[in-house]
Amino acid sequence: MEQTLRETIRNNPKKILGVNPNDAKVSLSYLTVAFVSLLIGGILGMLQGLERAGLIQLPSWLNYYQVLTAHGLLLLVVFTATFTIGYQYANLSHSFGGLLSKVRKLAWIGFALMLIGVVMVTVMIVLNEASVLYTFYPPLAAHPIFYIGLVFVVLGIWACCFGVFINYRYWRKNHPGQTTPILAFFAMGVFILWFFASIGVTIEVFTLIPWSMGLVETTNVMVGRTLFWWFGHTLVNIWYLVATSAWYVIVPKIIGGRHFSEKLIRLVIILLVILNIPGGFHHQIVDPGISQSVKFLHVFMSLSIAVPSLMTAFAMFFVLERTGRKLGGKGLLGWLKKLPWGDVRFLAPMIAMISFIPGGAGGIVNTSNQLNQVIHNTMWVVGHFHITVGVSVVLTFFGICYWLIPYLSKRQLTPKMNKIGVIQTYVWTVGMALMAGSMHIVGLLGDPRRTSDTTYGGHEIAVSWIPYEMVFAIGATLLLIGVIIQVYAVFNMMFFAPKGHTEFPVAEPEDDATPAPLWTERWGLWIVLLIAVISMAYVVPIVDMILNAPPGSPPIRTW
Amino acid sequence: MIQTKPNDSHKELHDEKSLKGTLFSVGVLAAVIVVMWVTVFWIYMDRV
Ligand code: HEM
Ligand SMILES: [Cu+2]
Numbered sequence: 282m283e284q285t286l287r288e289t290i291r292n293n294p295k296k297i298l299g300v301n302p303n304d305a306k307v308s309l310s311y312l313t314v315a316f317v318s319l320l321i322g323g324i325l326g327m328l329q330g331l332e333r334a335g336l337i338q339l340p341s342w343l344n345y346y347q348v349l350t351a352h353g354l355l356l357l358v359v360f361t362a363t364f365t366i367g368y369q370y371a372n373l374s375h376s377f378g379g380l381l382s383k384v385r386k387l388a389w390i391g392f393a394l395m396l397i398g399v400v401m402v403t404v405m406i407v408l409n410e411a412s413v414l415y416t417f418y419p420p421l422a423a424h425p426i427f428y429i430g431l432v433f434v435v436l437g438i439w440a441c442c443f444g445v446f447i448n449y450r451y452w453r454k455n456h457p458g459q460t461t462p463i464l465a466f467f468a469m470g471v472f473i474l475w476f477f478a479s480i481g482v483t484i485e486v487f488t489l490i491p492w493s494m495g496l497v498e499t500t501n502v503m504v505g506r507t508l509f510w511w512f513g514h515t516l517v518n519i520w521y522l523v524a525t526s527a528w529y530v531i532v533p534k535i536i537g538g539r540h541f542s543e544k545l546i547r548l549v550i551i552l553l554v555i556l557n558i559p560g561g562f563h564h565q566i567v568d569p570g571i572s573q574s575v576k577f578l579h580v581f582m583s584l585s586i587a588v589p590s591l592m593t594a595f596a597m598f599f600v601l602e603r604t605g606r607k608l609g610g611k612g613l614l615g616w617l618k619k620l621p622w623g624d625v626r627f628l629a630p631m632i633a634m635i636s637f638i639p640g641g642a643g644g645i646v647n648t649s650n651q652l653n654q655v656i657h658n659t660m661w662v663v664g665h666f667h668i669t670v671g672v673s674v675v676l677t678f679f680g681i682c683y684w685l686i687p688y689l690s691k692r693q694l695t696p697k698m699n700k701i702g703v704i705q706t707y708v709w710t711v712g713m714a715l716m717a718g719s720m721h722i723v724g725l726l727g728d729p730r731r732t733s734d735t736t737y738g739g740h741e742i743a744v745s746w747i748p749y750e751m752v753f754a755i756g757a758t759l760l761l762i763g764v765i766i767q768v769y770a771v772f773n774m775m776f777f778a779p780k781g782h783t784e785f786p787v788a789e790p791e792d793d794a795t796p797a798p799l800w801t802e803r804w805g806l807w808i809v810l811l812i813a814v815i816s817m818a819y820v821v822p823i824v825d826m827i828l829n830a831p832p833g834s835p836p837i838r839t840w
Numbered sequence: 841m842i843q844t845k846p847n848d849s850h851k852e853l854h855d856e857k858s859l860k861g862t863l864f865s866v867g868v869l870a871a872v873i874v875v876m877w878v879t880v881f882w883i884y885m886d887r888v
Binding site for chain 1: 855856857860861865866868869872873876877880887
């Protein structure tokens with residue numbers, strides 16, 4: 282026993298000493314912002330659900346589109362980005378045995394920039410100067426400060442990107458011939474995508490600032506939408522990569538198994554990074570002014586993401602079945618029963634993975650040309666992304682909290698808190714199943730998204746939507762309860778849970794596994810391929826949109 | 841662990857390495873994709 286203890290101290294001092302408190306502070310600060318945003322966003326979400334069902338009427342000083350803009354931005358951008366950074370920086374610190382102090386400084390600079398940006402954006406929404414929804418499509422025009430706030434948010438993210446790149450380079454230089462720990466490899470993929478995703482939207486925002494100030498008269502609406510979805514589509518896969526880092530590496534450890542072949546995991550990461558960005562036009566399938574062949578290319582590219590996704594599904598079933606059988610599971614599905622369903626650290630990401638099956642299938646529907654015309658701009662879409670981001674991603678994030686936060690705060694996950702987490706997971710699952718399920722169905726019946734009142738003077742079709750909208754309201758209420766439980770759990774584990782040691786659960790490879798190949802670390806090459814693929818997908822259509830531009834649009838304020 | 845007869849333990853080892861659950865689960869996944877796709881396509885055809 283002593284032998285192993287001494288070995289542990291020599292090889293892996295963090296195991297004994299725990300996380301560097303300075304690194305923990307970085308991650309905990311980002312996570313704090315994340316869960317404050319979740320709380321506010323969740324309250325707004327419930328208001329929307331009740332308004333859609335006709336159960337409440339929002340006052341004129343807080344209208345539906347103001348609420349919807351804040352809900353979208355706070356949850357889709359602020360919550361996911363700050364959680365991602367807090368979690369990925371913790372992974373990096375754990376993998377590398379601590380962050381470089383200049384990297385930590387960059388993370389703090391990023392934190393300050395993002396906070397300033399979020400405050401600017403939020404204040405503009407609250408003042409009713411920016412009810413442009415989270416997509417801020419021109420010609421809808423917000424106050425210039427809204428766009429300037431977005432620039433700050435992007436700069437903050439870039440600071441975090443550079444921090445990761447610097448620490449990665451430093452580690453590689455000091456460990457020649459070695460592959461990076463798998464969680465650090467994930468972090469590289471995530472932040473490379475963040476960086477390249479945000480280039481398009483930054484260009485867009487820089488053109489919108491002078492336009493919203495009245496210095497430029499018109500803007501090119503098509504180019505704006507295209508640059509937005511270059512970002513928006515990639516953001517989806519950033520979340521997905523973050524979630525899969527926990528599925529591949531954390532979940533196997535929690536259930537007492539080993540992770541899948543590291544070569545395959547790395548291949549999935551590389552494929553997601555390279556193939557991802559050129560799918561943006563599948564959000565613009567019904568937009569005019571984009572040639573069929575370019576749309577076809579983007580549809581094809583977005584379907585190609587199914588390849589790494591299916592690889593992930595297979596690998597995860599494999600790991601779950603192997604482990605369940607080792608624990609004595611028999612028959613076709615007996616292994617499922619052997620998995621630790623009472624452990625929130627497993628339960629939450631497991632439900633997240635299961636929900637990725639209908640989520641992914643819905644995505645294939647959305648990206649198919651004809652099928653998109655059935656579901657476009659209906660509540661189906663809202664149901665789709667509440668299942669994908671709202672369950673697959675968010676529930677994975679929630680599950681991560683139950684080990685990451687006590688690990689960072691040097692506290693413990695008590696059995697009672699675990700039980701609270703299990704209850705939270707079920708509340709969330711039922712709430713989302715009701716809300717997103719009914720959104721899918723009513724969307725097929727034609728109920729439009731982003732519309733506060735859908736009674737249409739009592740038309741019979743609109744009347745047929747009402748029962749489903751009542752189900753949204755029930756789901757939304759359950760979800761707010763879920764948000765409150767989760768936020769309570771997070772801050773309890775941060776500040777009040779009993780002191781102690783919590784493990785950072787990283788799975789080991791199988792005993793007979795071959796080591797990960799070094800060629801996977803050639804990020805320079807992956808980035809060159811990434812740039813080539815982006816150029817292939819975007820240069821021709823954007824040049825075409827600029828050269829053959831229709832008359833631009835002046836800023837329009839519809840509210 | 842309960843003592844097992846030799847041919848039993850062989851079967852057990854075989855069971856431990858079995859991946860029929862994975863095959864089944866991947867099949868369910870494929871079925872969900874097909875059912876969802878066909879349903880919406882059918883609605884499309886019905887409406888054009
Ligand atoms: C308390 C939990 C939640 C409830 C009750 C809720 C409810 C809703 C409702 C009713 C809508 C309005 C649909 C419309 O009129 O088009 C909506 C939109 C939206 N929600 Fe949620 N939601 C919740 C959580 C989340 C989460 C966790 C995310 C993402 C991380 C999210 C992202 C969005 C986005 C992006 C929109 C679309 C905004 C837009 O169309 O501009 N929601 N939500
Ligand atoms: Cu997309």
